[in-house]
Amino acid sequence: MAKTLGPVKRKFSPWTDPNAVPFIRFENITKRFGDFVAVDNLTLDIYEKEFFSLLGPSGCGKTTLMRMLAGFEEPTEGRILLQGQDIRGVPPYRRPTNMMFQSYALFPHMTVEKNIAFGLEQDNMPKGEITARVQELLKLVKLEQFAKRKPNQLSGGQRQRVALARSLAKRPKVLLLDEPLGALDKKLREETQFELMDLQHTLGMTFLIVTHDQEEAMTVSDRIAVMDKGIIMQVATPAEIYEAPNSRYVADFIGDINIIEGKIAETASALGAPGTVRIESEGLSIAVDQECQAVKDDHVAFAVRPEKVRISLDAPADTSANAFYGEVWDIGYLGDFSLFIVRSEDGRFFRAAQANVSRLVDRPITFGDMVWLTWSRDAGLVLTR
C-alpha cells in the first residue's frame, strides 16, 4: 500500500456545504438499452474542481454514465444539469466536456501531433499557439519523439497516452477519463497521476474518472462513488469509503476485509455504554463501539480490515470478546505486509496483516502455529446493508 507520489491533499469539501451548488448533477437518471437497465434511477452531485472517481465492477454502468454526460447517449429518464442548466439535446460538440475513450478512438489517419491538435483546430486557435500547446502535452505524456508517428505505430500504453493528451488539449471545464492509465506501468502511472492532479489544481478543471485501480482512486480522488449494477452504493471520500463502508458490498469491493455474519445480541442500552453493540456469531462474541440502528436479533455483518487485527501466540487477557483462536493456515508475503490466514476449529477463516518491521526471514509465527487474533472495539464496524 505504498503511496509514494501525490501532492498534499488540499482542504476541499464543498459537498459538506449545504449552500454549495453542484457543477454537475445527475438527477434520477435511468438509462435502458432495450429491456436492460444500465443505469438505474441514479442521483449524483459533482462539484466544481472536484476530482471524482467512479469505481465498480465491469458492466456496472460507469462508461454509460460518462457517455450521457458527454452527450453520446440521452438518459431514458431523469435529467443532467451542468451549472444548473439541463443539457438534454445539446450535441457533444457544443458541450464543455472532453472525454478520453476507453477504446482510445484515436484517428488512425492522423499523426500523434495531429490527433492532439484536432480539438484545438476546431476552435480555430492560432497555429503558433496550437504548436506550443501540443508540444507541452507531448512533453507531459512523454511522447516527444513520437509526434510524427501514426497510432498504429505505437504501443498500447503510448496510444493511451496520446488519447489522454488529446482529451486534455482543450482544457475543458469537465474532463471525463475512462480508465486513463490502465495500460501504463506502475511508475509511469504514478507519475501521470501526479501530473493529472497537478494539472487539475493549476487549471481548475473538474475531473470525472473511471478506474479499476483502487489505489489510484484513493490517491487522486476527492470523492469516490462505488457503483453496482447501475446503482451508486456509496459516495464518500477515500478515507470514508475505506474506513466506513456503508454496506457489505462496498466493504468487500474496496480493499481486503474480514466479514463475519452474525446477530445482534445486545444493543447499547443493555451494555450500559452508549453506542456499543455486541454481536454473536456461532460462538464468536464481538463487541463494537458504534452507534447502530439495528436492534436485538437483527442479522448484521461485522467487518474488520486485516491490518487492524493483531496476531499473537499468547492468549489475550480477555478472551470473552473480540478474540479468534485458530491455526495459521496460510501466509501471504506482500513485501511491506504479511497476510496471515487463520482457520478456527470449526473451519472459519480470519485474516490478519502484520507489517514486516524487520528483515527477519524466519518469522516468529509460522504455518501450523496456534494463534490468537484480537482487535479493539473501535477497529471494525457493523454493517446492516
Next chain:
Amino acid sequence: MANVAEANPVTNAGGPSWTRWLVVVVPYVWLILFFVAPFLIIFKISLSDYAQAMPPYRPLFEGVGAVGDFISQLDFENYIFLTSDSLYILSYLSSLRIAAISTLLLLLIGYPMALAMARAPTSIRPTLVMLVVLPFWTSFLIRVYAWIGILKPDGLLTLLLQTVGLMGPDQQVQIFRTDYAVFIGIVYSYLPFMVLPLYSALEKMDNSLLEAASDLGCPPWKAFWKITFPLSMPGVIAGAMICFIPITGEFVIPDLLGGADTLMIGKTLWTEFFGNRDWPLASAVAVILLIMLVVPIMIFQNQQKKVV
C-alpha cells in the same frame, strides 16, 4: 523449400509444402494462361501486316526453323499509323473523358448510397447489399436494351413526363443516341461496382471516431470531411478504378445508347476488328489502350506503397 521446413517446423504448420506451393502457383498459372498469353498473341498480331487471308495477317509462325525470317517481318507500322490518323487519338481522348465524367458521377451518386447503407441498422444491411447486386440477376445486355425503351423519343420517359404534365403532348425527350444517354447507361450499369467497395470501406469504420471528433468540438458535416472521407479513401480508389478501367473500353453501352458522334475507343476497336477486319491495326489499338490504363495504375500503386 524442404530445408526451410525442416529447420523451422512452425512454418510448416499450414500443411505439407506442396499444398502451399499449389496455393501460390494457381493464381499465377491462371494469370499466365488467361492474361499474359492472350496479350502476347495480340501483341504479336499488332506487329504483323494486314493480309486478305484466314487469319487476316502475316507472317504466321511456321516452325522453329523459320524463326529469323518470322521476326524480321514484324514491325511497328500499325502503331505509327495510329498516330497519323486523328480518329484514334480522338477516340482515346473521348473515351478517357467519358470514363472520367462517369466515374465522377458514380462517386457522387454511389457515396451517399454506400454511406446510408453503412449507417443503416446492422439487421437490414445484408438486405441492402442484396438489393444493390440484384440487377446482376438479369443479363447486362437486356438491362441496357431496356434503357432504349425508356429513353427513346416515344419511350417511357416521354410518356411519364407527358402524363405528369411536365411536357406537352407534342414534345419528346431528346436524349436517346446522345452522350447523355451513354452517361445514364454507364452510371446505371456500373453503380454496384462503385457502391460495394465504398460500402465495405465505410462499414469497417469505427463509430467511436466520429464520437471522438464530435467530443472535440467538430460538428458532423465537418467530421465527414476530416474523418469519414479520408478513411474511406481506399474504397474510393478501388471503386474508381473498378469503374474507370472498364468504362474506358466500354463498347456495348455507347453502341446501343450513344449517337453516331459518340466516339469511344471500344467502338473504334470493334469497327477495326469486325468492320474492316484489320486485325493487326485493331490489336495495336488494344495494346495502346492497355498500356494507357495499366501504366498509370502501376505508377499510382507504387506511390501508394511509398506513402504507407
